[in-house]
Amino acid sequence: MERCPNCRARWDGGDTCRRCGMELGLLLAVERAAEALLTGAVAQLAAGATEAASRTLDEARSLSADPFIGHLRRFVHSLRADPRESAHPSDCPGNPDPGERSIQQDPNAT
Ligand SMILES: [Zn+2]
Numbered sequence: 001m002e003r004c005p006n007c008r009a010r011w012d013g014g015d016t017c018r019r020c021g022m023e024l025g026l027l028l029a030v031e032r033a034a035e036a037l038l039t040g041a042v043a044q045l046a047a048g049a050t051e052a053a054s055r056t057l058d059e060a061r062s063l064s065a066d067p068f069i070g071h072l073r074r075f076v077h078s079l080r081a082d083p084r085e086s087a088h089p090s091d092c093p094g095n096p097d098p099g100e101r102s103i104q105q106d107p108n109a110t
Pocket residue numbers: 004005006007008009017018019020021022
């Protein structure tokens with residue numbers, strides 16, 4: 001939040017507007033919730049969970065008009081339209097799928 005939605009005074013970081021006294025705490029909480037959802041969606045995307053990221057971004061969009069959320073939603077929808085473009089962690093040689101790793105017991109090590 002940069003300005004009070006009621007009087008447009010510059011926000012000074014407090015829970016109430018310094019000019020009109022409007023209570024801003026709930027609005028700030030919604031803003032933080034949207035940011036947390038956006039962070040979660042980026043993590044889901046990084047993990048290759050495109051469908052989950054799409055749902056999380058829809059939820060974030062319902063809380064915030066941040067244009068970045070809209071851009072990311074369109075990006076995710078383009079990935080869903082063309083699954084070949086979907087990144088998967090196991091595609092990256094520097095980041096092997098932990099599921100493929102197993103601790104090998106050496107049968108001769110006794
Ligand atoms: Zn105000």
